Amino acid sequence: MSHSEKADYGVVSFLARHVWLGMRAAIEDELTEFGLTVPQFATLLMLDHAPGMSIAEVARACGTTRQAANEMVAGLQAHDLVTRSPHPTDRRAQQLHTTEAGRELFHKALPAVRRREEELEAGLSPQLRSAGREWMLAMAAACVMQEKD
Amino acid sequence: MSHSEKADYGVVSFLARHVWLGMRAAIEDELTEFGLTVPQFATLLMLDHAPGMSIAEVARACGTTRQAANEMVAGLQAHDLVTRSPHPTDRRAQQLHTTEAGRELFHKALPAVRRREEELEAGLSPQLRSAGREWMLAMAAACVMQEKD
DNA sequence: GCAAACTCGTCAGGTTCCTGTCAATCATGG
DNA sequence: CCATGATTGACAGGAACCTGACGAGTTTGC
Numbered sequence: 001m002s003h004s005e006k007a008d009y010g011v012v013s014f015l016a017r018h019v020w021l022g023m024r025a026a027i028e029d030e031l032t033e034f035g036l037t038v039p040q041f042a043t044l045l046m047l048d049h050a051p052g053m054s055i056a057e058v059a060r061a062c063g064t065t066r067q068a069a070n071e072m073v074a075g076l077q078a079h080d081l082v083t084r085s086p087h088p089t090d091r092r093a094q095q096l097h098t099t100e101a102g103r104e105l106f107h108k109a110l111p112a113v114r115r116r117e118e119e120l121e122a123g124l125s126p127q128l129r130s131a132g133r134e135w136m137l138a139m140a141a142a143c144v145m146q147e148k149d
Numbered sequence: 150m151s152h153s154e155k156a157d158y159g160v161v162s163f164l165a166r167h168v169w170l171g172m173r174a175a176i177e178d179e180l181t182e183f184g185l186t187v188p189q190f191a192t193l194l195m196l197d198h199a200p201g202m203s204i205a206e207v208a209r210a211c212g213t214t215r216q217a218a219n220e221m222v223a224g225l226q227a228h229d230l231v232t233r234s235p236h237p238t239d240r241r242a243q244q245l246h247t248t249e250a251g252r253e254l255f256h257k258a259l260p261a262v263r264r265r266e267e268e269l270e271a272g273l274s275p276q277l278r279s280a281g282r283e284w285m286l287a288m289a290a291a292c293v294m295q296e297k298d
Numbered sequence: 299g300c301a302a303a304c305t306c307g308t309c310a311g312g313t314t315c316c317t318g319t320c321a322a323t324c325a326t327g328g
Numbered sequence: 329c330c331a332t333g334a335t336t337g338a339c340a341g342g343a344a345c346c347t348g349a350c351g352a353g354t355t356t357g358c
Contacts, residue, residue, distance in 0.1 A: 007195060009194070009198055011176075011191075011194060011266070012172070012281075012282065012285075013169070013175075013176050013262075015282065015285045015289065016165065016169040017173070018285075019285045019288045019292070020162070020165045020168075022291075022293065022295075023162040023288065023292060025292065025295075045157075045158070045160060054337090055337065056336060061156040062156075063166065063167055063170045064315075064316090065315070067315075067338080067339090068314075068315050070337070070338075071314085090335095090336080091322085092335070092336040092337070093323095093324095093337080113162075117161050120288060120295065121288070123287065128280060128287070131280035131281065132161075132281060134277060134280075135280060135281030136165060136167075136168045136281070139172065139269060139270070139273075139281070140164065140168050142270070142271075143167075143168070143170075143171020143174065143175060144171065146174075146269070203306075205305075205307080214345070215306080215307070215308085216307095216308080216347090217345055217346075219308075220344085241352065241353045241354070242307080242353095243306085
């Protein structure tokens with residue numbers, strides 16, 4: 001009761017952390033029914049919108065490292081959900097593509113995740129939901145600004 | 150440029166994750182000058198507002214496990230920033246208290262963290278900042294609701 | 299009063315992720 | 329044209345965290 005409302009007193013970062021942890025637990029609960037982990041789902045989300053990404057690009061988009069992304073993609077590859085193929089022009093990089101099974105599983109999992117997120121936001125007004133997204137987009141942009149100092 | 154603005158397309162959870170990661174990197178950068186890690190600072194924050202908390206209470210407040218909190222407190226204890234003392238009534242629990250050095254270090258680190266957070270929010274209107282907090286508080290509350298199902 | 303259920307701190311084991319490094323490859327500037 | 333720097337994927341090693349379990353202690357319900 002008190003550990004989530006006043007514990008982060010005055011430190012916005014920890015409030016953001018609690019939101020992320022809570023939402024991750026929610027979508028993790030949905031994804032287990034599809035045999036996917038949260039990072040794996042994130043990778044499928046990226047590859048669905050931008051096929052042919054490399055490991056490094058996925059890592060940057062997910063906010064993790066190349067190694068973690070590499071192991072995660074290996075897991076997806078073991079389940080025949082994605083494929084690695086040599087990049088046509090860059091001989092260092094590998095193109096990642098979702099398989100037919102990967103796309104099918106992803107498009108079944110995505111609605112479940114979206115629905116769960118909407119359930120969490122059910123009690124909020126459209127204005128507040130929009131403002132929350134606006135605030136997060138602005139903060140994310142401000143955070144990437146500071147990285148290049 | 151594009152990896153933080155459209156990558157989370159439609160999935161709010163990942164947007165929240167990027168915000169948390171960015172803000173954590175920011176305050177982590179400030180805390181290294183004081184020799185503190187982010188979880189250690191979080192623990193000092195909790196203990197400053199509620200002295201005498203137990204390990205388990207700190208773990209719940211920080212959104213982590215008893216073991217992680219235990220090891221973290223051991224680190225703080227090694228630097229003489231907190232003390233463990235037996236609980237007066239509950240013989241299982243241990244009371245955690247900040248030492249004088251712990252309070253002094255914390256009250257030097259807290260303004261640095263606050264200032265860094267304000268810098269990140271510098272370009273936002275007061276209304277948007279307030280709305281962001283309101284959205285996160287509501288989401289955190291909704292997430293703890295779902296946990297007891 | 300007492301047994302069952304719960305919570306405390308702790309230990310062991312395993313998983314996940316990160317840092318640091320490497321050869322290979324691409325990009326950039328003189 | 330070529331040297332320097334940056335990037336990609338991979339490899340080791342370690343740090344941080346979690347799950348599962350345990351004895352000890354407390355709370356709850358009958």
